[in-house]
Amino acid sequence: MSGQIKRLKRELKFEGKIINFYQDTMEIDGDHTVVWDYIQHKGAAAVVPITDDGRILMVKQYRNALERNTLEIPAGCLNTEDEPGVVCAKRELEEETGYRSDDLEWLITLRTTVAFCNEKIEVFVAKNLIPSKQNLDDDEFIDLKAYTIEELKKKIFTGEIEDGKTISALLAYDTKLRQSE
Template sequence: MSEEVRRVGRELVYKGAILEVYKDHMEFANGNHADWDYIHHDGAAAVVPVLPDGRILMVSQYRNALERHTLEIPAGKLDRPDEPGKLCAGRELEEETGYRSDSLEWLITLRTTVAFCDEKIEIYVARNLAAASQQLDEDEYVDVKAYTIEELKEMIFGGTIEDSKTIAAILAYESKYLKQK
């Protein structure tokens, strides 16, 4: 912590299946105090699955917070806080799309909401996709479809794709791998 701000207490307000919500009691150098919300998340990984023809596999699934389906790259929560992101990304690729890859390369790491949450998502690019079998969780219903980078960019800039990890991953993938050509 910095000299201007320090946490003087933390209390658990809620513990759920994927996150913990805390109230942090903060003290400032000028003597003032405040309570800040803090959400802990063990982390996640995501993957940009690239087919041999360059199209990218995307998943459509219902998201309760938005009360609608969203189009996203495959992603999921780490099984444990110290699980390597690459392992998680490979597992989620197979579970959600029915493909596996022997070639996962780190693309970017992002923090989803730095003002109040510590969630970290490591994002990988998967090539050399091989057919496997989709292994969805009991409460997961996922449709898989391939799109060109141009189709995805149109959906991003048209407001159809709003998921931050997906937007960051698609634009980073294009910048790193396609702009060089």
């Protein structure tokens, strides 16, 4: 393991809507330099919405990077880097599912790709859902459906669900659920 790593320079290469892409020039052990990619992300929040009968609301939406629809828990970017995750989770719950809740509990915090990105996603569980109105962004087209945790675990282990935040959140919820029984 390297003894000392020091950033010599950070150069912005691209400024995007969701991310900023930098190249960092790093000095390793004082004797050589390397260039590392760094993606800055302002953060996100996600929510595992639990219906009164114990099912989980999931959103199916098109993901451009994969060129197909994916099945995920509701999630979205923070409006600002200092926005509390629970505020974002409440907003995304209502926007994407048409339900709101005042009963959100922190479940897990994820760092999605630590090798080159600082993205942090706080995940909450929402219970006591109250019907509201879906309010999708202009670029969102979402289908909503409720599943049991067993149905979702089967979808994870057959490869139908591949999204990392969704897999982590559902398995963490399942573990926590079993521990509380």
